[in-house]
Amino acid sequence: MIDDETAQQLQARLSEVKSEHRDLDDVIAHLTEGSTFNQLQMIRLKKRKLLLKDEILRLESKLLPDIIA
Numbered sequence: 001m002i003d004d005e006t007a008q009q010l011q012a013r014l015s016e017v018k019s020e021h022r023d024l025d026d027v028i029a030h031l032t033e034g035s036t037f038n039q040l041q042m043i044r045l046k047k048r049k050l051l052l053k054d055e056i057l058r059l060e061s062k063l064l065p066d067i068i069a
Contacts, residue, residue: 007063014059026055 002010028045031037 002062005022010059010063014056017052021049021056024052029037045064046059 024045028042028049031042031045
């Protein structure tokens with residue numbers, strides 16, 4: 001079990017990561033609206049977005065206790 005201070009730190013980091021993930025969504029959408037875009041930049045942004053998604057899942061799993069059924 002994690003203590004309250006650690007949980008608050010994890011929750012703060014989770015909020016930051018979710019915000020960055022949403023921002024990347026907006027950037028990717030904006031780039032794809034244009035007729036020309038840098039494919040390499042798009043790949044890097046999507047890779048970063050996937051890494052953030054993995055971190056979100058990792059943080060959420062630390063915050064939510066396992067339920068034994």
